[in-house]
Amino acid sequence: MIKREKIVLVETDPVTRQALEAELKAAGYETFSTESCSEGFEAAGKGQADVVVLDAGAPGSCWSAAVVELKGAAATAAIRVIVLSSLGPGERARALDLGADDVIRRPVESVVFLARVRNQLRTKRAADDLRNRVRIAEEGQQFAHTAFEALAVTEKMTRDAFSLDRRLKIGLAGLLGAAAIMAGIFFLFTRRAEKETRRAYTVIAQLERGLATEETLLARASKLRQESKQGADTKEDAQKQQLQQQSEQLRAQLASAAGGEVSDIRKQLQDTTSRLKHIEDESRVAQGVIRAYSRSVCLLHVSVAFREKDSGSRLRYAGINPKGEPLQDSDGKPIYSLQGRGPEVRADFFGTAFLxxxxxxxxxxxxxxxxxxxxxxxxxxxQEGIEPLIAEVNGYCPDAPRPLRVTIEKISQEADLAVVGAVLEDPNQPVIGLDSRADAAVSGNRVVLMGYPTGLDSLLARADEAPCSRSSNPVAATPPIS
Structure with a gap:
């Protein structure tokens, strides 16, 4: 009996799920449908699925994590993955970068859908056939190696009793030569693997110095939150409170002062009132500037990847376990590679951008x-033959519903300045004016500082404990800045 090919369908919309399931069953495929990514992943692993169809349309969908898990695990890497997308080309390109084999744009036409499924099944059958051929070839090679060892033992046992035929000697020499070539190839591959491992660990050693674990990030945010509460009264607030108390004391003295003291006390009161008004005016100006331009001060998230200079291959994790964590060696360190389809190794950096x-x-x-x-x-x-490169830049502006896709426009070669560009969703977003005058900034004058000098730390310090825990999870989506 011919085994039917199995399709696993993960679709959150019940109407679409039932329609696609009916089409697949009518086409003769064994079909399992669900709205849960975890159930779909379990069914794909246990049931030896041939194709997995994932829904990327619903908010909060886990399709991206599912693609990484399916393609990163050795047991499910051969399964073909199709993503159903209702968004633009950016999301479709992201699905392919994560490892999806095909992306179908919604609304899904049944004829096109079935054709895409058949195409992926043909590709999988061809890949399975190729793997079987390679396995048979490897078994044949092992058999030949065993035969060579047996021949060597036989030759040693009969060396003193018989003289070998000339053709047998030539054959033996050929076998020895082949063995020497195989040993050389093995040596070269071993050296290359050691070199790649050394490079990868060098990169990770550099990165781990600057990366914080989830526990460290949460502890740092909690500490900043406590310091923020304790330091609510700034130096300016303390000075303002001191002047207010001094003003009240002078008013009380003025009410009971003798005739000769009234003039001096009144002058002190006027000076105190003037200084207090100056502080209040500066505070109002600062608050006005923040209200007017805070939406135009954005957090930049720069994601850096790494590649080998000679081949251009990206540095990747060797694989992902079912928990979504990188595979580790016997020492508990992640395993890295310059081949394969595992997730890329990336480092995250943060900064401020002004519109x-x-x-x-x-x-x-x-x-x-x-x-x-x-x-x-x-x-x-x-120095280890690996170079960093920009993989992705996103901008997060206060009150913005979603991150901005940022492109690098120009980088200064003389100063620590650069210009980036983004497509604004709000055309009325205020623009910060630049003052190019030489006397625009005078030493000693007050300035209003706006930005994200501590990156995520300041944002997490302003958030509650629960959002902090979600934000520190690398799988969770980054919330809008408010």
Whole structure:
């Protein structure tokens, strides 16, 4: 009896799920449908599925994590993955980058859907056939190796009793030559593997110095939150309170002062009142600036990947376990590779960008969009034949419903400045004006500082404990800045 090919369908919309399930069953496929990613992943692993269809349309969908798990685990890497997407080309490209074999845009036409499924099944059958051929070839090679060992033993036992035929000697020499070639190839591959491992561990050693664990991140946020509560009264607030108390004392003295003291006390009261008004005016100005331009001060998230200079291959994790964590060696360290389809190794950096143009132009620092600039740790990575590169840049503006896709427009070669661009969703977002006058900033004058100098720390310090825990989870989506 011919085994029917199995399709696992993960679709959150019940109507679409029932319709697609009916189409697949009518086409003769064994079908398992569910709305849960965990149930779909379990069914794919236990039931030896041939194709998994994932829904990427619902908010909060776990399709991206499911793609990484399916393609990262050795047991399910051969399963073909199709993603149903209702968004734009950016999401479809992201699905393919994560390892999906095909992306179908919604609404799904049944004829096209079945054709895509058949195409993936043909591809899988061809890949399975190729793997079987390779397995048979490896078994044949092992058999030949065993025969060679037996021949060597026989030759040693009969060396003193018989003289070998000339053709047998030639054959033996050929076998010895083949063995020497195989030993050389094995040596070269071993050296290359050791070199790749050394490079990978060098990169990770550099990265781990700057990366914080989830526990460290939460502890740091809690500490900043406590310091923020304890330091609510700033130096300016303390000075303002002191002047208010001094003003009240002078008013009380003025009410009971003798005739000769009234003039001096009144002058002191006027000076105190003037200083108090000056502080209050400056505070109002600062608050007005923050209210007017806070939406135009955005957090930049720069994701850096790594690749080998010679081949251009990206540094990746060797695989992902069912828990979504990188595979580890016997020492508990993640395993890395320059081949395979595992998730890329990335380092995250944060900085501030200021909106300076209606076209979405933003001003930031060069060291933000080129984190390796004047960075000794990242610079030392290049000595091992691996170079960093920008994988993705996202911008998060206060009150924005979703992150902005940011592109690097221009980088200064003389100063720590750079210009990036983004497509604004709000055309009325205020633009921060630039003052190019030489006397625009005078030493000693007060300034209003806005930005994210501590990256995620300041944001987590302003959030509650529960959002902090969700934000520190790498699988969780980044919430909008408010």
């Amino acid at each position: 300076v143009g209606k076209d979405g132009s933003m001003l930031t620092n060069r060291h933000v969009v080129e984190p390796w600039w004047k960075n000794d740790e990242l610079a030392s990575v290049t």
